Amino acid sequence: MKERPIKVVLVGSPNVGKSAIFNYLTGSYVAVSNYPGTTVDISTGFFGNGNRRFEIIDTPGIYSLIPLTEEEKVTRMFLTSAVPDVVVHVVDTKNIRRMLIVTLQLLEAGLPVILTLNIMDEARDMGMLIDIELLEKLLAIPVVATSIFHKSSLASLKRSICNYRPGRPIVLQYDEKLEQAIDLIAGNFSLDYGLSKRMAVLLLLQGDPITVFAAQQEKNWPAIADSLKQLSDKTQRNLEAAVALNRQVIVDRILSKVIRYANCKPHSKQKLAEWLGKLTRQAITGIPILCLVLYFGLYQFVGRFGAGYLVDYLNNSVFVPVINPVVEQLVNTSVPWEWAKSLLVGEYGVFTMGFRYAMAIVLPIVGTFFLAFAVLEDSGYLPRLAMLVDNVFRYFGLNGRAVIPITLGLGCGTMAVMVTRTLESKRERLLATFLLALTIPCSAQLGVVLALLSQHPIAVIVWSIYMLIIFVSVGWLSAKLVPGSRSSFYMEIPPLRVPLISNVIKKAYTRMSWYFMEILPVFIVTSLVLWAGQLSGALTTMISWLEPAMLLIGLPPEMAQVFLLGFFRRDYGAAGLYDLVAAGKLTEIQLIVAAVAITLFVPCVAQFAVMIKERGIYITTAMIGLIIGIAFASAGLVHQILMLFL
Numbered sequence: 001m002k003e004r005p006i007k008v009v010l011v012g013s014p015n016v017g018k019s020a021i022f023n024y025l026t027g028s029y030v031a032v033s034n035y036p037g038t039t040v041d042i043s044t045g046f047f048g049n050g051n052r053r054f055e056i057i058d059t060p061g062i063y064s065l066i067p068l069t070e071e072e073k074v075t076r077m078f079l080t081s082a083v084p085d086v087v088v089h090v091v092d093t094k095n096i097r098r099m100l101i102v103t104l105q106l107l108e109a110g111l112p113v114i115l116t117l118n119i120m121d122e123a124r125d126m127g128m129l130i131d132i133e134l135l136e137k138l139l140a141i142p143v144v145a146t147s148i149f150h151k152s153s154l155a156s157l158k159r160s161i162c163n164y165r166p167g168r169p170i171v172l173q174y175d176e177k178l179e180q181a182i183d184l185i186a187g188n189f190s191l192d193y194g195l196s197k198r199m200a201v202l203l204l205l206q207g208d209p210i211t212v213f214a215a216q217q218e219k220n221w222p223a224i225a226d227s228l229k230q231l232s233d234k235t236q237r238n239l240e241a242a243v244a245l246n247r248q249v250i251v252d253r254i255l256s257k258v259i260r261y262a263n264c265k266p267h268s269k270q271k272l273a274e275w276l277g278k279l280t281r282q283a284i285t286g287i288p289i290l291c292l293v294l295y296f297g298l299y300q301f302v303g304r305f306g307a308g309y310l311v312d313y314l315n316n317s318v319f320v321p322v323i324n325p326v327v328e329q330l331v332n333t334s335v336p337w338e339w340a341k342s343l344l345v346g347e348y349g350v351f352t353m354g355f356r357y358a359m360a361i362v363l364p365i366v367g368t369f370f371l372a373f374a375v376l377e378d379s380g381y382l383p384r385l386a387m388l389v390d391n392v393f394r395y396f397g398l399n400g401r402a403v404i405p406i407t408l409g410l411g412c413g414t415m416a417v418m419v420t421r422t423l424e425s426k427r428e429r430l431l432a433t434f435l436l437a438l439t440i441p442c443s444a445q446l447g448v449v450l451a452l453l454s455q456h457p458i459a460v461i462v463w464s465i466y467m468l469i470i471f472v473s474v475g476w477l478s479a480k481l482v483p484g485s486r487s488s489f490y491m492e493i494p495p496l497r498v499p500l501i502s503n504v505i506k507k508a509y510t511r512m513s514w515y516f517m518e519i520l521p522v523f524i525v526t527s528l529v530l531w532a533g534q535l536s537g538a539l540t541t542m543i544s545w546l547e548p549a550m551l552l553i554g555l556p557p558e559m560a561q562v563f564l565l566g567f568f569r570r571d572y573g574a575a576g577l578y579d580l581v582a583a584g585k586l587t588e589i590q591l592i593v594a595a596v597a598i599t600l601f602v603p604c605v606a607q608f609a610v611m612i613k614e615r616g617i618y619i620t621t622a623m624i625g626l627i628i629g630i631a632f633a634s635a636g637l638v639h640q641i642l643m644l645f646l
């Protein structure tokens with residue numbers, strides 16, 4: 001029988017380099033970014049050593065074993081159910097004082113830990129010197145110092161994993177009252193919590209909801225609940241704070257023995273990063289910086305270069321004059337059946353429409369967006385933007401944390417809905433999902449809209465202001481209507497870093513391949529459906545049903561087809577709009593109205609599927625109903641307003 005692989009789980013706080021280490025160990029690629037909360041789900045990879053196989057598991061970041069957000073819950077549940085052979089606890093060495101507390105929690109839970117002091121390069125630049133051998137001795141576990149810039153340090157981590165032998169379990173001594181409390185509760189515990197019994201008791205004392213739920217299944221639960229109540233009544237002590245304080249004392253005692261600071265001045269590079277970082281966070285300088293980022297990143301690079309120049313070139317100089325005629329000729333001479341010809345190269349042909357839309361219109365736009373976004377992610381700008389907009393987002397029932405899913409939504413709404421997991425409450429996840437589905441255009445839509453409108457600068461301004469008004473009013477109204485309050489904002493601000501070109505390219509490439517694996521089949525199937533619809537006459541009937549709605553909001557009847565395409569994918573609809581404008585079918589006013597309607601209109605099939613998975617079918621259906629209503633009403637309204645003024 002084949003031996004099962006050795007299970008190695010990478011855990012640690014967000015943004016400490018777990019995914020970067022995962023990529024090194026497995027040779028595969030998962031996203032690495034300079035903000036907390038990049039990884040929201042478990043990823044698995046492998047490496048071999050001799051005849052042994054190691055299964056490496058990357059997890060979402062956790063601040064403690066007690067989860068606050070959905071993605072922290074994923075890691076906690078995984079740690080207690082997966083029975084890992086090795087747990088690599090990755091910490092950012094600069095913040096070791098805070099992070100070592102989690103190392104202690106993992107050790108107390110009885111897990112087989114290797115401590116990895118990562119981002120050692122930045123710690124050394126700060127003058128931090130750590131006695132690794134002594135730390136190993138004090139914790140009785142292997143400790144490895146690593147930096148992703150020093151491959152040899154990562155190779156030592158790999159060796160440490162391969163040579164790992166479980167050591168003796170560690171028992172931390174707390175103050176007397178806490179020890180008595182632990183003994184009192186432990187006597188009544190009989191179930192398996194997936195962690196050491198002592199850790200389960202400590203988690204219960206700290207009010208961890210997962211342990212409380214599990215302990216309620218104990219037959220002695222009434223006695224346990226009674227003891228807990230007595231403990232907090234009698235001692236007037238906040239048990240959670242008492243446990244945390246005790247652990248911090250232990251950590252400080254250890255660190256006082258192992259850390260020294262060399263006398264060194266900050267580099268001018270560090271000073272510049274700090275100064276720039278401050279500018280991005282203060283409203284007076286931060287807002288102009290945001291405008292510059294949007295102008296150059298989104299408007300110039302994605303809108304004008306990607307969606308304007310590249311799309312124009314690929315579509316008008318490569319596909320239409322060169323590739324399409326060659327394929328058409330090939331099909332016309334080698335395929336005898338008319339129906340097959342129209343299926344491949346007809347008006348809705350799999351090649352002439354499906355493949356061309358994907359390659360010549362969507363690819364350059366999505367590609368440029370993912371490149372620009374990867375640079376932003378790796379620089380550490382996004383958490384600073386989160387701080388900047390926190391005050392505004394409170395009116396939408398969200399906090400600054402929502403900036404990451406919302407800005408990612410400008411790339412791909414499907415990915416963004418998945419990333420709403422990083423938000424703390426159900427209400428925030430719901431509000432963000434709705435705003436994403438209604439008001440945030442994905443990069444393909446945005447690119448096409450910007451490229452088309454950029455011929456008329458006034459149109460860009462009108463469209464942007466109108467979309468902003470809708471975002472603000474819908475956000476404000478839905479926050480008023482959905483009961484609950486927003487959670488407080490806490491986000492660690494990582495240092496500003498110069499993006500690593502290799503990571504930017506790899507990440508943009510990985511996202512693009514994911515995107516294409518997802519859209520190409522949909523594009524092809526959509527062409528198939530449209531072709532069948534055209535052949536059977538169903539398409540003409542449906543378009544004729546939609547035409548009155550188009551006329552109602554002031555659009556030409558041909559727009560009905562674009563909306564129909566938009567049902568399948570937003571970007572497909574946007575690409576259809578591109579064709580319509582190229583044929584000179586829209587006036588300036590109609591272009592703005594169409595841009596508004598297309599932006600607000602239903603999310604694509606893939607986003608729809610993820611919404612159902614994350615929010616459930618009822619909520620998603622209700623959202624879609626609302627979106628259709630709001631999209632048409634807003635488009636109609638903007639048409640009326642423009643007719644009055646222009």
Ligand SMILES: Nc1nc2c(ncn2[C@@H]2O[C@H](COP(=O)(O)OP(=O)(O)OP(=O)(O)O)[C@@H](O)[C@H]2O)c(=O)[nH]1
Nearest residue numbers: 014015016017018019020033037038039061147148
């Ligand atoms: N200077 C320096 N930067 C590092 C090092 N390791 C990782 N980074 C950077 O730290 C940031 C976070 O890396 P990730 O691998 O995404 O961190 P993570 O722990 O997976 O983060 P989450 O998925 O959010 O939990 C990225 O910008 C990396 O380039 C290191 O050793 N030195």
Ligand SMILES: [Mg+2]
Nearest residue numbers: 018019038039
């Ligand atoms: Mg990660």
